[in-house]
């Protein structure tokens with residue numbers, strides 16, 4: 001099927017988000033480890049790997065649609081003033097992701113790209129779970 005240009009745009013924006021999230025969680029994990037928060041460091045590293053898996057799924061969809069993944073520029077990781085700020089920063093990150101995926105999935109539905117829509121809805125649900133987890137943290 002011929003790929004819808006805006007679906008490709010949404011998938012690319014989503015990939016940029018995932019690379020941003022991967023960098024943020026990995027950087028926070030390093031900072032947590034360096035400041036002696038070993039358990040938090042492990043949790044953040046696990047989060048980073050989940051975002052990496054999301055990036056991989058988006059890359060697969062882009063490649064299926066005939067496009068080479070290009071995440072573009074990734075903004076700096078948000079570290080705040082240290083580990084106490086991480087829950088707030090990460091809730092913001094995940095909230096952004098949920099809105100992005102819902103809007104992207106709505107577009108995929110409008111152009112009847114069912115496979116992209118299914119992927120985007122699944123990722124929206126997983127980001128909502130991430131948001132919920134950070135909401136219980138502080």
Ligand SMILES: [Fe+2]
Pocket residue numbers: 018021050051054097127
């Ligand atoms: Fe993600």
Ligand SMILES: [Fe+2]
Pocket residue numbers: 021051094097126127130
């Ligand atoms: Fe996430």
